[in-house]
Amino acid sequence: MLTERVQELVDGVIRADELYTISRFRRCLQLTVSAMRSLRLAGLPVIAFGKRRYVSGRQAIEFMERLNDGRKITSQGASAR
Numbered sequence: 001m002l003t004e005r006v007q008e009l010v011d012g013v014i015r016a017d018e019l020y021t022i023s024r025f026r027r028c029l030q031l032t033v034s035a036m037r038s039l040r041l042a043g044l045p046v047i048a049f050g051k052r053r054y055v056s057g058r059q060a061i062e063f064m065e066r067l068n069d070g071r072k073i074t075s076q077g078a079s080a081r
Contacts, residue, residue, distance in 0.1 A: 014064075018057040022046070025055045042067070 012029055014020070020028065026036045040046060045059040 014057045014060050016058040016061055019047070020055045020057065020060075022053045022055065025060065039063075 014025070014028060022036070025031075026033075031039070044063050045056065047054040047056060
């Protein structure tokens with residue numbers, strides 16, 4: 001059903017096998033513009049194709065797990081203790 005699909009887009013779930021536009025990623029996690037900016041500055045990997053920007057679900061999950069582990073994320077996206 002359409003309503004199930006709409007709910008899926010905003011339920012806070014990121015799938016490892018999906019590629020998200022920046023705006024869809026932000027909507028899925030219900031992030032503000034400033035929260036998204038903070039994630040990008042903290043090193044969230046972003047894929048650029050021309051003028052469009054995408055976030056890999058797999059890379060986003062790995063990034064969030066590193067944040068959750070308490071490892072410092074450098075501006076290049078590499079983790080350090």
